[in-house]
Amino acid sequence: MQLSPSWRVVFHILLFAIALSVLAPMLMVLATGFKPPAEVFDFRPWPVHPTLDNFRTILFETHFLHYFVNSVGTTLPRVAGQVAVGVLAAYAFARWRFPGSGALFALVMVAMMIPHQLTMIPNYILIARLDWFDTWQGLIVPNLAAPFAVFFLRQHFLSFPRELFDAAEMDGASSWRTLWHVVLPNLTPALAALTIVQFIETWNEYFWPLLVTSSDASRTLQLGIRHFLEEDFTNYGALMAGVTLASVPALLIFALLQRKVMDAFLDSGLKG
Amino acid sequence: MSGVAHVRFDQTSKSFGATQAVAPLDLTVVQGEFTVLIGPSGCGKTTSLRMLAGFEPPTSGRILLGDRDITNMAPKDRNMAMVFQNYALYPHMTAAQNMGFALRLRGVPAAEIETRVRSVAAMLGLEPLLQRRPRELSGGQRQRVAVGRAIVRDPEVFLFDEPLSNLDAQLRSVARSEIRALQRSLGVTTVYVTHDQVEAMTMADRIAVMNHGVLLQYAPPMEVYEQPADTFVASFLGSPAMNIAPAAQLLAFATLTDELREALGSAHSLGIRPEHLAVANAAGKGAPASGTALRFPATLQRLENLGAETLVYARTVPGDLLISRVGGALKACTGAIEFTADARHVVAFGEDGRRIATRFSRGGTQ
Numbered sequence: 351m352q353l354s355p356s357w358r359v360v361f362h363i364l365l366f367a368i369a370l371s372v373l374a375p376m377l378m379v380l381a382t383g384f385k386p387p388a389e390v391f392d393f394r395p396w397p398v399h400p401t402l403d404n405f406r407t408i409l410f411e412t413h414f415l416h417y418f419v420n421s422v423g424t425t426l427p428r429v430a431g432q433v434a435v436g437v438l439a440a441y442a443f444a445r446w447r448f449p450g451s452g453a454l455f456a457l458v459m460v461a462m463m464i465p466h467q468l469t470m471i472p473n474y475i476l477i478a479r480l481d482w483f484d485t486w487q488g489l490i491v492p493n494l495a496a497p498f499a500v501f502f503l504r505q506h507f508l509s510f511p512r513e514l515f516d517a518a519e520m521d522g523a524s525s526w527r528t529l530w531h532v533v534l535p536n537l538t539p540a541l542a543a544l545t546i547v548q549f550i551e552t553w554n555e556y557f558w559p560l561l562v563t564s565s566d567a568s569r570t571l572q573l574g575i576r577h578f579l580e581e582d583f584t585n586y587g588a589l590m591a592g593v594t595l596a597s598v599p600a601l602l603i604f605a606l607l608q609r610k611v612m613d614a615f616l617d618s619g620l621k622g
Numbered sequence: 623m624s625g626v627a628h629v630r631f632d633q634t635s636k637s638f639g640a641t642q643a644v645a646p647l648d649l650t651v652v653q654g655e656f657t658v659l660i661g662p663s664g665c666g667k668t669t670s671l672r673m674l675a676g677f678e679p680p681t682s683g684r685i686l687l688g689d690r691d692i693t694n695m696a697p698k699d700r701n702m703a704m705v706f707q708n709y710a711l712y713p714h715m716t717a718a719q720n721m722g723f724a725l726r727l728r729g730v731p732a733a734e735i736e737t738r739v740r741s742v743a744a745m746l747g748l749e750p751l752l753q754r755r756p757r758e759l760s761g762g763q764r765q766r767v768a769v770g771r772a773i774v775r776d777p778e779v780f781l782f783d784e785p786l787s788n789l790d791a792q793l794r795s796v797a798r799s800e801i802r803a804l805q806r807s808l809g810v811t812t813v814y815v816t817h818d819q820v821e822a823m824t825m826a827d828r829i830a831v832m833n834h835g836v837l838l839q840y841a842p843p844m845e846v847y848e849q850p851a852d853t854f855v856a857s858f859l860g861s862p863a864m865n866i867a868p869a870a871q872l873l874a875f876a877t878l879t880d881e882l883r884e885a886l887g888s889a890h891s892l893g894i895r896p897e898h899l900a901v902a903n904a905a906g907k908g909a910p911a912s913g914t915a916l917r918f919p920a921t922l923q924r925l926e927n928l929g930a931e932t933l934v935y936a937r938t939v940p941g942d943l944l945i946s947r948v949g950g951a952l953k954a955c956t957g958a959i960e961f962t963a964d965a966r967h968v969v970a971f972g973e974d975g976r977r978i979a980t981r982f983s984r985g986g987t988q
Contacts, residue, residue: 513709520703521698521775522728
C-alpha cells in the first residue's frame, strides 16, 4: 500500500511518539543513574555534572551484589534446565509415536495455557513442605521445565528434514547420537532464540521470587531493588544505577546470542 | 533368471492402516545387477525401497539378503548405503566429514577414514570440494558427495531414491551415465527408484514396473518396452506412449489378410508403438492385403515437427487418436492418410488388459 506523502508524515510522527514513549523511561533511568543527588529531580533529561557515585553506592554500600549473585545463580541453572528438558522432551514428541504421546503433548499445551498464578499455590505448598522456602532450589526446581520450550523445540524438530534422520540411522547413529551430532548442531538458532526468551523471562521474574523468598539469602535482583524502596532507601540516583546494572545481563545475553539467530537467516543451509 | 540372487522380497507387503501401499511382493535382484523400480507416485516403489533399507517394517513377508533374513534387522546392520532424493547431507559437516560419518560411528581409525574418503573423492572428482559444507556446493556437487558417502562405506547394496530428480536436465543425463558406469565398475548390487522412464531404460539391467502397490512386470528394459505385460506398462513406458485402441474398432476398417484378422481378432485391444506406425506413401496407399501388413485409414489432426522426427497425430474412422513417429520432417501430408503397421510389432491385450500371445507377436505371456 502506498501512502500519500502527508499521511506518511502523520504516521511517522505517530511512530516516533510511540518509540519515544517506550524509550523515554529507559533514558530517564539511564540519565538519573549518572546524576548527582542535587540533579535527580532536575527536569533536564541529562546529567549536567555526570558522576559514577551512584554506581559506587549501589554496588558497595547495599546488598546489590548479593542479590545479583542470587539472580545469576538461580537464573542460569533454571534456563539450562529448561533448554535441556525442552530438547529431550521435544525430541521424543517429534520423533516417536508412543502410547499416550498425543495425550502427554496435549498436557504440555494445557500447561502452557494455564496462567502461572494458578499453579503458584500448589507449587508454593510443595516448596513449603520440602522446606525449600527462601532457598535457591525453591527458585530453581519448580521451574526446571518450561512447556513453552517443549512446544517451541518440538516444532523445530518436526521441521527437521526427515531424510536426515534416515541418513543418520543408515549411517549407524543411535537416536541419542543423532540428537547430539546431527539435529542439535543444525538447530543452534532455535536454541539461541529459546535461551534468549527464557533467560529474559526468568531474569525479570518478580512474582514467584516474591512468594518464596524472604531474606537476602535468596532474594533476587528484581525483588532487591524493590526492597530498597521498602527500606526507605531514597537515593534515587543509586536506585536508577541499580536498575541500569540489573538490565545489563539480559542485554548481554541478547547481544551474544542474537547473532546466532541472524546467522541462521543468512545461511539457511538446512534445506537441500 | 541367470545369476546369483542377492536381494529377495518374499511375499513382502506393507500397509499403512487400512491402505495397502505394497501388495505381497516377490522380487529377486541378481548379484551385481542394476534394478530400477519405476511407477507413478504412490505406486509403492519408494515404500519397497524403504522396507529394503529397514526404515519401514514390512506388514508381512520377508526380505532376504543373500541367504540371511534381514526383515527385522536395523538399517545400519544391513550393510546397505542409500542416496536420498534431497541428498540428506549433514548441513554442519564438510563434504569429507559427511562421507566419513558412518565410518567414524563404526570406530574406524581416523587415518583409515581419511584414506578411504580421499580415494573415493578422487574417483568422483571431489577432492577440491572436501572441505566445503553442503550449502557451499551446487546441486550436482551435493549429489556427488551423497554418492561418495554411499561408496565410502563399501556396502553390499546401493539404494537410490530418485537421486537425480533435483538436477536440471543436462546434469541429469551426465549423472545418469556416471552412476551407471560407477556401478558397473564397482559391481555392487543396486536398487534404484525413479519415476523417470529415461533413467529406467538407460540405466537398468532389469526394470520392475509397479502400480497401485502391485509389481506388474520385471524384465530387462527392451523386453518391458517391446512386450509390456499389460496396458498400464505399455502406456507408462515410452514417450509418446504406445497407441492402444479397441481391437474390434481398429480391425473393422483395416485392410489385412484373413489369417491376420483371425489372429488379432481374439484380442480385446491392440497396442502399437508410435515408431511402428507408419504413414503410407502415395504408392502404397490402397494396396491389397498381404503378409503381416496391417493398414487402416485415418484423418490427420496435426503434425509436430521435432527436427529429427515428426509426430503425426491422426484419428481413425471409429475416432481413436493415434500417434505415429516418423523420421525426419514430413512433407505433403494431407487430411486423409493411411497408417500401416507390421503385425509382428502389434501387441495384443486381453480383456483384463494383460498381454496375450498371437501367432504373429514376438513372445507372449507365459
